[in-house]
Amino acid sequence: MKVRYFNKKRECISRKELKELQFGRLKYVLEKVYNNVPLYRQKFDKEGIKPKDIKKLSDLAKLPFTTKDDLRKAFPYGLFAEPLKRVVRVHSSSGTTGLPTVVGYTKNDIKTWSELTARVLTAGGLTNEDIVQIAFGYSLFTGAFGMHYGAERVGATVIPISSGNTQRQVLTMRDFKTTALICTPSYALQIYDTSVEMGIEFKKLGLKLGFFGAEPWSESMRKEIEEKMGIFATDNYGLSEVIGPGFSGECIFKRGLHIWEDHFIAEIVDTENFGVLPEGEKGELVVTSLTKEALPVIRYRTKDLTVINHEKCECGRTMARMERVKGRSDDMLIIKGVNVFPSQIEDVVFSIAGVQHQYQLIVDKKGRLDFLELQIEINNEIYDNPKKKQELFKTIKERLLAVLGLSPEITLLRQDSLPKVEGKAKRVIDKRQKD
């Protein structure tokens, strides 16, 4: 496959020039958040630091972190650095408790976003001759819209099919002659399995490229996808708070995900003392956005664990690469692409009368897809009364669906069925294989 760039001048910028560009942009964004966003001003003032005290890039480490909790507290628009009349779009993702986090984009942000996803797609081999099937859900989730703009910006033909209706995905691929698929890696395999059930030979469909992200996956899963589906599959990463997809993506050499450093500064910090780690060490990814207008983020703690490398890549790109994200420093689960915190589930179920305080969450695969089961103890009196038990079951199911946007399997248990824990309760049992 040929090395291609969407914006060669930028993607192959010299490190020296890049640092100058980053510093100029950093100064601007720091002034902007200090003047426009009360939370940033308070945080900076608390540390006794002003934007003008940042005299070189490494001074960034003096600034306080921003967290998902800050976004949640500012729900919905409190961290926006622009008046709402300049904001043309909002998206949203789960928060650590009931409240989701809301992210916003100005017209320029949408332009930047489309360039960055266009870079990811071009780096992974997409051209204007491709026909792209976007099988992420078009919703408050950033995945579908972000990749959609990028694919159009490349000039490819976009099929905005959204997620679900898997047989239709296969038929659309066949009839519309799809050459590139964009979705979560687990959904890609589900589409493949469905084609097998339908008696359709997948490799004859003509699909060539897969751009997968939004959830952790492994090299062995990539191998399986590539072999079974006969495609070239790359990983891309991002998060709503930072922009959505378009933060980083693999090139055709698949040796780490290129971070678009002209728009973001990436740091890796120690998960215990939060100090900045030297290149090559594994820690939590912390991101500062340099060009976002509506929702700039300063030292945003992603909780995703990775390693960064600044060596020039074989493709000629000079921008840093991050290793594939293997885990998180918190307990967030990603179930069918939906971010779920065990604490959200706990908040919901503990507020329902008749529920005991012993529960377990089992995460596993059902076929290709993630599957979440809540096993929870309830009062024996309700357990022994089929009508009341059914009512309680329904209440738990409905409330969880309303809060999580996802409905786990629910198993109600008699009191004292789950093993008693001594010390820290292990609430989550994750049986999905990892490598």
Ligand code: DLL
């Ligand atoms: O998942 C943005 C996205 C959409 C990325 C489409 C790529 C493709 P959120 O819903 O806010 O945004 O979830 C962000 O998902 O902090 C990671 O834990 C996880 N994640 C995203 N991409 C990857 C990946 C989108 N390639 C959270 N590998 C992040 C591992 C990923 N984890």
